[in-house]
Amino acid sequence: MDMSNPSYPHLLPQIRALADAPGEIRIQRIRADRWIGYARAEAALAAMDDLLTFPKRTRMPNLLLVGPSNNGKTMIVEKFKRAHLRDTVDASEGAISIPVLKVQMPPAPDERLFFAAVLEALGAPDRNHDRLAVKQDMAMRILRATDVRLLVIDEVHNILSGSRAQQRRFLNLLRWLGNELQIPLVAVGTAEALRAIQSDDQLANRFTPFGLPPWRYDAEYLRLLNTLEAMLPLRERSGMEEPAFAQKLLSAAEGILGEVVSLVTTAAVAAVAAGEERLRIERIDDIGFIPPTERRRVAG
Structure with missing residues (x-):
């Protein structure tokens, strides 16, 4: 035709x-x-692009992509991930580069389940280790080795499904991750995610909310x-x-x-x-x- x-x-x-x-x-x-482009989605992609190019420093900026369920949040982060899908192997060093890693938040704020999800997203075998220290050490080593420069955590509102003590430990983990890796975090979730993040004063100051309203x-x-x-x-x-x-x-x-x-x-x-x-x-x-x-x- x-x-x-x-x-x-x-x-x-x-x-x-x-x-x-x-x-x-x-x-x-x-x-x-199908990807349907619209102004708010393009603005969200641009905000994540800015984070990806941010130089390493002790206190990295983060983004909280927040909106109702089924309102395009996951589609936006998948589009961003595909745009930066540069999983390449360096022939001289055999190193794989994963610029953007997307992880699904476990149903509850459980650190072991979280690091197991990180390992799965990295394509690394978990070997059924039950000890948190083993999972955490393995995940952090591979995150550094693969040069992850931005970590997306989807369904972050699941933090609120745990006890108060579990919520506090997991919020501390998020703050520690950003400090330790010196990479931006993009948290994705519903309005409850905003409530979870803002319950921690130090995290609230580090995450800029980006709303996708109805x-x-x-x-x-x-x-x-x-x-x-x-x-x-x-x-x-x-x-x-x-x-x-x-x-x-x-x-x-x-x-x-x-x-x-x-x-x-x-x-x-x-x-x-x-x-x-x-x-x-x-x-x-x-x-x-x-x-x-x-x-x-x-x-x-």
């Missing part, structure tokens, strides 16, 4: 060729993970819908940015980015399956999407 004379002007150039593909192929593409009806939200529509291989324009349609999607998703994407994805798959080739506002209530608040109520 001649991309300079597109048949589907509402789509991105790289998506236009897919619009004529069979339904099964298009449905697979619609359901695939979306609201504004120009940035309408740009997001335009971008999302341009990524969906539907042959007709849906007009999701039109006021009634945009508000319908925002209300159903309760302002949460992941829910907007999930709702639009479900509706787009239904449109392809029905041969309609565009999203229709009157179909939104019929595709079986359950708003997050209702899902939590049913689960509870």
Whole structure:
């Protein structure tokens, strides 16, 4: 297809060729993970880039990426990690470089589980050592050997699931990690993460909060819908940015980015399956999407 004379002007150039593909192929593409750029996400990436280039010093700056569950935090840090995925081997020294390491916070603030998670993220065998000192020493040696320059800790709000004493020990561990490695930390979590970090005065002064609040009806939200529509291989324009349609999607998703994407994805798959080739506002209530608040109520 001649991309300079597109048949589907509402789509991105790289998506236009897919619009004529069979339904099964298009449905697979619609359901695939995708990066959706928007101003707040780009600002978060820029803030992490600044941290990555910060010179070593005793008191390193840190970032706390905070927002509701499913509102794009993990997608942002995965995008940042991929952009700096320079796992290279130095032929002369056999050293592997991992500039950005992402670790999942354990369900509870347990130091042994945390260092086991660090070792797993580093691709190092844990050998089932139970002693904290062994895990910690091994993790710290490999973190230095692989030249980790920024450590991302996801789901950091899990700190609050432990006892007060466990919380205090783990917060002390975070402060010690930053001091010992002299690298920035990026903590990622919900509003509870902010509460956990701010419960320690010294940590609160070191972590700059970066909020990803729920979306609201504004120009940035309408740009997001335009971008999302341009990524969906539907042959007709849906007009999701039109006021009634945009508000319908925002209300159903309760302002949460992941829910907007999930709702639009479900509706787009239904449109392809029905041969309609565009999203229709009157179909939104019929595709079986359950708003997050209702899902939590049913689960509870």
